Amino acid sequence: MSPCENSNLLVLGGTGEFRVVQVTSPLIELTKKIEQVFGELKAEHQRVLELEKEVQTVVGRLEESKQEIQEVKSELQEEKSKLQEMIKSKACLADKISELVSERERQAEKDAKSRAHLEERISKLESEKERPPQKVQELEQRLQEDVGDTHTMRIEFPLLQEFSSEELQVATENFDVKWKLEQGDQHEDGYRGKLNDGTLVMVKKIRDVSRQAIPHDTLKSKVVDRWKLLRHPHVLTLLGVCYEESCLVYEHMARGTVKDWIACARQSAWYARFRVMAEVARGLCFLHSDPLGTGGPIVHSAIRPTTIFLDGNFVAKIGCVDHALLDSEPAQGAEKREAVSQLFNRHRSHYVAPEYWQSHVFNEKTDVFAFGITLLEVLTGSFSNAFEVIEDAIDDDNAFENVLDRNAGGWDIRLAREVASLGLCCSSYNRRKRPNMTAPDTGILAILEGAASKVELAASMGNA
Template sequence: MGDGCNPGSMLQLVPKLKMTEADIGTGDRPWFNLHPYKPWLVFALPSGSLQVWDYEEGKRVALWSVDSRFAFAYFIGQKDWIVTESLKQLEVFEIQNSTLQSVVRLMRGYGSWPVLAVHPTSSHLLSLWEENDVALWDWDKEWEKIVFKGHSKWITAVAFHPTELNLFASSSGDFIIKVWDIEKRSAMHTIQDSCIPPVCCLQFCCKFQKPLLITCGSTKVASVWDYQAASCIAKLERHKYHVSSAFFHPHLPYIFTLDTGGEIKVRNELNYQLLLSYSSQFTCGRMAPCRNSNKIVVSGKGEILVLELVGSEFVECTRRIEKLEKGLTFSKVDLENKVLYMQKALDELREAQRIQTESQAEALEAARCKTREVESMLQKEITARQESDRSCERLVTDRIEQVEVESNGRATLAQKMEKLTQRVEEREGELQQLEKSCGKLSERIRLLEREKATLAQELKKVTQRVEELECELKGVKTQQGSHFVVDGGRMEKTPLFREYSAEELRDGTDNFDEKWKSGDGDPYGCCFLGKLASPVWVRKISPDVMRDHDDPNHATWFKTNVVERLRLLHHPNLLTLMGACYADKCLVYQHAANGSVMDWISCRDGPGRGFLPWYVRLRLIAQVARALSFLHSAHPPLAKGPIIHGALKPANILLDDKLVAKLGAVDQALIQQELQEGGQAQRTAMLMRLEHDSQYVAPEYWRFKVLDKRTDIYAFGITILEILTGKLSDAYEIVEAAVGDDHHDGAFLNVLDRNAGGWDAELAEKVARLGLHCASLDRRHRPDMMMAGNESILWILERVALEVDIADSVEVALQNC
């Protein structure tokens, strides 16, 4: 157990990279963990940030915000996961491109120190459990937990054996170290010594088939133990401060120790002779080896330092050998992960074969052929690389034995090194060829996956739209008494109708206070925003409308001609009637969370509300056309005949929380139908209402005083033009002049509402021309809402809405690729 420094040693620790407080963002000593296969390190900061750095390039790879309670982080290299550790729980995240996705949260025993280990090859994770116990988690078995009991004090450290995969060790505050067998679920060896300090660092030796452990804690000494004999075989002294980290190097025959004063000592693994002392010049917290190189990483106060061990022929030989292993070999975990990744891609291709249409049969057959080629090439690559791994392992073992035994045979070593160099160059050439082949295959798979996703989304959109149209046609034939409505191809139950008392509505509107009044009202009544169980619209019908009826309180007329008829009308683009109050002649409608179209295009609430995008405007025009077609197609028992809306304008088109159009004022249409047959007072009220909205009234009405389907189509045309231009007056004249211009492309785009964003000029012009035809002064030139052929209003607008949906789906698919 000699501890004398060897003055003739040529070993040196050379700084390669230094990250300062300005780089990592903290003045504390960051507790880091190294990736088992990539040159990455990860650490969590009290500020709530999780950082990943490339310690070879000195660049930050990723930065995420997490719960600030997570103080420690570890890589799970087999799955591209990161597990974080707080006082009471663990959380596992999956790295998906540049984001973190939570996989699972696990409970752990309370503790402020890091007690966690990740198995180097299998699907196991060790953590603290109930303070005195250790939990073994298996993520391949849906996070099955096995608890190992046997310590009487708190657990201080855990570690897996790097080569004997069924062993792990744990230490506790009662000066006991236990070595456990995972399969037998029991302790195989126990080391108990009153001289053992509380252990903060614990690691197995993976070389020479020796049953060795190294520990360190709150003393100036690190200890090497034979765990089978339960005895201490070496004490590594000569540190001035407490030893915070100690490990057997995974490749080199050296032992590294680090104290809190920043001094690193390197010893011979065979005789424990001190070979090198190095001062890092700052207060240190943790040190770890880089698995595939001669580098080590040290963290200090506000700094992270990367050092490389150089200076002896053995180290230089090992560096070349490690370069060879790094270029040519993959661990079993690498190969398993690669197989899993490729298998996942193959499964997705096979799933694509099931859902694609017959027109894609040739492309699918080509994909199957490519899949078989990938499987064959992958199997050959796995076999070749496994053989290469075994060959390199034998080469490394032979080389180490020669360096240890034949220290004077440098001439022979030089010749063998020359041959080894030639083999490295040959292997590097083979690796480049394999990487090129793998790159081409991976690119082809990505292209096929992107094409599959785009086609599947387009097919889903088209199918959904066809089903929606079919269900809407069925909805027109809904029988009296039905409580179901067709919405997006699905049958949904409508809200149950309820009769409200006058007191409920007065309480919900502060006795119909003016501050809750919406708009200026109309001759038929006023609308108030009410608060019952949830926000609602309460429409109070004016008594003047029912003045000519014999019923003293008008309740019977109101119930029969308004309420009962409204209850039969169900459509996804009509405002839903939720109830009525017969005493106060009030109707209770569902609340439209986004107000009316007029509020949006007139900017009544200022720019804070925002603006309707152009594609939403084209969709809601088609939705209003569906509702109007439904009213025009009404027949007994839904209604006495076609329902003429008579009040179509942006103010009566409401928007729900998903910006779906809900046509309101249908009660006015039913009352209006009765007014045409009613007394003088009722006809006067109807005339006052139409004069109030004269810009939406067809010119023939002032001559014949008759409202019909074509007068509704006229108002619909004016409404279309106002939605396109964002102007509530002179919209017809503005659009007519722009469309009739010889150079109308630029002129037409100038009249469209710029607040709606970048319009699709072709679709917008198609809708604008339809609006001009609908608002024709000659009623004979106005198109029908529904008729055979491709010239009807509904047919044109449905195709426009479908093109908008398909364009959106393709754009989303391209953004996700």
């Protein structure tokens, strides 16, 4: 169908023919309306297409949003899992902390009961001062034997044995380094050994400040002959001498030094430490008591945890007395300066009393200073700054309890403070304030013997 542009004719075409029809006005109007409707439909179709595009765009955006939402959900799930793990970890940590707190409370309760039990025993002993038990009398008798009639004790020991060079070489496997004792201090020339009869011994090469062997006559006159008079239960026992090697042979000390003992926490209980230091005080009193009958004391000059030995029964014995005997006659001039220089290497300076560095003289008061430092180290288990630690804490109950060596068990704080105060007095920088070794009641030996006997008696009552 095709309308004529200049007339109202309409050409209708079909298969093999066509017709021309004259269109009247109503038909023309209808045609126009149809065309208008077709135009509107076409426009509407175009709008539908545009809407479809917009819908596709929105759907795409929805898909993107959906993916983003899924990613956010995954992240939230991960965060949730992490949070749950943290909650579980926190719960486990809280349980562990609770267990530790409970364990600490149980241990504190146990220590408190032990201290209370010991204090109760001590209180009972103090209430019976007028009627001292047999144990007190035994201890007093032992003390009198230790520091009393020393001349009677000397004659009960056998003579020193003289060893050949060959015997000591066999005993120490030709002074093999594997038998050498702890390095440092005055043990640099000490060896463990075993004699032909199976006796264990400690062999020590005696050397002067220049590291030379001591001549036969000097070793005999200054050390060996004098040592025959120095037999005491708390001084290391000399068994013999070898002049060829310039060596001294001592009894074997199965438990090593006090420093070794304190390092082994299971063996060095606090009450045993009191007893050991009381025994050291007895030995030092003996050395200071003119045991050679020359009118003067033997000044040790090197008291410290590494020069105090323990035998198989944990009995304390002072070692390195040979150096005290060799140094008993002060050197002069250049020789004295060389000896002082050697002392800087041979002695750890914090054991040496401050006045020594001016006078270059060791005496009983310098021994008391070294003993005080050693006593404080035995209390704290620290071998570097025990004086400062105790001095800062002595007036504060909690601080003082915290500085005591925990490895020694539950200390009796009252007795420990009494011993600590004694250690501070002994190591006072003012030599005039240092206590006397043997003064009644206030002397070093009296205080330590009192502390040790209280503990020992309390233990014996507990075992009765």
